Amino acid sequence: EPSSMQLKLIMRHLNEEGVDKIDGASSGEEALKLIEKYPPDLLITSMYLPDMTASELLSTVHKDFADLSISCMLISSEKNHHALEPVKQTGVIAILPKPFNHADLQRAIKSTLGIVNPEEIALDNYDIDDISILIVDDSSTSRNHIARIFSSMGISNIDQVENGLEAVAQLQEKDYELIVTDLNMPEMDGNELVHHIRTEMNNTTTPIMMLTTENNEARLGEVEQAGVSAILNKPFDPTTIREMMHRLMRD
Known part of the structure; x- marks a missing residue:
């Protein structure tokens, strides 16, 4: 998130949801360096960064860190379908609007936990x-x-x-x-x-x-x-x- 104010706000919301291990970056390159050093369970990004778009960042993450199984989420005020399409195709677990509410963030965190701490599905008619x-x-x-x-x-x-x-x-x-x-x-x-x-x-x-x-x-x-x-x-x-x-x- 290039805006320091927005970055602090997102981190505060995450803290309120019980997430305390958080790193912040203001550009795509800075984010990639942090991912390499401290692999996250969840990557949250804005749509437009100073050096790349969210789709470019997420595509690079999926290509260079494929073995890390990182869940990704977009927070953006962008509403244009064609602009959002490449991001959706990267497999984000959620796209949150700006401003977003606690319920949206809770769902996204729950989705991440569903992958990080998987639970085998139980189906009545199938092994x-x-x-x-x-x-x-x-x-x-x-x-x-x-x-x-x-x-x-x-x-x-x-x-x-x-x-x-x-x-x-x-x-x-x-x-x-x-x-x-x-x-x-x-x-x-x-x-x-x-x-x-x-x-x-x-x-x-x-x-x-x-x-x-x-x-x-x-x-x-x-x-x-x-x-x-x-x-x-x-x-x-x-x-x-x-x-x-x-x-x-x-x-």
Whole structure:
């Protein structure tokens, strides 16, 4: 956070939520040096830093510190969908407005704890070791973030592909208990994939969860008509995914 006043305010809010191990940085480069020296569980950043944008910072973190499993959160007054899109695709757990309230921050901290201190999910009709999940997303960062959330639930059988065509090929070779897909992808998008699974493959039972930044109601309506089981907006948190898992795997 480049503003010292805003930085102090955010740190004070974190203190009030019981977080006391906090480092502050005013630029992207300073943040990267701190991450290398003191790897955090949660990275909170503003949208625009003096030397880079939030999406550039988060992309660098995911690339250079992939083994650290750092959760990321954006605090910004930015409302432009196109400006926020790259940040959402990096797999942030939350986007908080400026000013933000305690409830928003509490949810974000809870999401981080869900990954840092994972709790195995308990499903009535499934043994956790028997669950296989296919993740379909053209963003490797987004795929890895989604996989990390499912891994924190104790699920280890996770496959990843980049688009609908690769997903179709994978589905011809293996059965899955859950398919998680993005909407906007090259080759074959999420809508076409859902339609292919439900119609061409005659698979009407496997739950399909769509995670997307799309806000066009008509486009989302097409996906619902195609037979998607659930649509969640990016960013999403582990608690929401866990709750949706309970609903989909029960049905």
